Amino acid sequence: MTTETGPARYLDVFAEPRFRALFAARTVWMAAGTLQILTVSVVVYRDTRSPLLGALAFGAGFLPQAAGGILLGAAADRVSPRRLILAGYLLEATVAAALALLHPPVAASLALIAAVGCLAPLGNGATGRLVADTLTGDAYVLGRAAISMSSSGAQLVGLAAGGAAVAALGPTPALLVACAGHLLAALLFVLFAGDAPTPPRTGPVLRESWTGTRALLADRTARRLLLVQWLPPAFSTGSESLLIPYASAHGWPAGTAGLLLAAIPLGMLVGDLLVGRLLGPAGRERAAPLLIALLGAPLTLLAAHPAAPIAVALLAAAGFGLSYLLGLQRPFLDALPPQARGHGFTLLSTGMMTLQGLGPLLMGLAAEQLGPGPVIALAGAAILVVALSLRLNHLRPVRK
Structure with missing residues (x-):
């Protein structure tokens, strides 16, 4: 539990090397994920001409998170945050590459997105735990604020640049760019971010x-x-x-x-x-x-x-x-x-x-x-x- 009550500054937050690495990796990951979701939505709508399926592709990763969070939530405390976050980045890179190179049917594409969505809460939970173990007191609050701002900014950039990228490059190169973004996020994280202690398994x-x-x-x-x-x-x-x-x-x-x-x-x-x-x-x-x-x-x-x-x-x-x-x-x-x-x-x-x-x-x-x-x-x-x-x-x- 935090006990510090004094105010902190964003400079204090970014003075922590582990937080800087986590912040940079998560920002790149969010931008790549936004580009990936936008591209898949464009492809699904282009292939089906169905607004419903296009919207479903955009939101397919949301609802399955309920199953993952409820049934697997304890893993965020039992598995190393480093392993969970890195596995999430690499899994999304794999899915982006599969969508780009294999051109699966719409149903299979949506199933892949839903499967990743089931595991997404674990990465978010591990990130929250890592921030809480890295920053204390008011620095923790500003650290969470910085990550929230990076997510909003990355989504804005991803949506703005994503539309231009899909129009200029086409869906397949855009998905490969998203794959490269996920890999870059994994590299930044594994090279510069630390870990948090993990208690022994209990059941x-x-x-x-x-x-x-x-x-x-x-x-x-x-x-x-x-x-x-x-x-x-x-x-x-x-x-x-x-x-x-x-x-x-x-x-x-x-x-x-x-x-x-x-x-x-x-x-x-x-x-x-x-x-x-x-x-x-x-x-x-x-x-x-x-x-x-x-x-x-x-x-x-x-x-x-x-x-x-x-x-x-x-x-x-x-x-x-x-x-x-x-x-x-x-x-x-x-x-x-x-x-x-x-x-x-x-x-x-x-x-x-x-x-x-x-x-x-x-x-x-x-x-x-x-x-x-x-x-x-x-x-x-x-x-x-x-x-x-x-x-x-x-x-x-x-x-x-």
């Missing part, structure tokens, strides 16, 4: 994973912190999935949808940087309910049909609100038993990815009946309910 992984998941969800404090980190991003992602039909319903030019989609991750980048830099540890935790409200309130205003520039500004403000996650990092870490940190981070990643996969599906079905604007506004209202719940819990702390 079958499946049984321990199921027992550990039930124990974490039965703990009132851990469960509340998990839900607060799962639900607002799920509603936010569901709202993002409706921005293209939202722009179309307003008759805005085609490029406007791209600006709307870029606004939330851009706002999140700015929010993580400023909140992490300007607020101290206690200030971030106190600000968390207000930042969640900032995430939800602008989404509710989109139902009023604002002009395009105002809609972009509202979405950027909502993205800024996602920096609320910084205020929950240390409370969540402190709620985890030291011997189950990897499992806790795996469960956190599992829930976030699964719900972010379900959110667009459920909100898309609702938008078929109500229209995109009202559904986005309802998502914003749901986020405000989460903010109110967290505020009430702050006033009446949960005692373990």
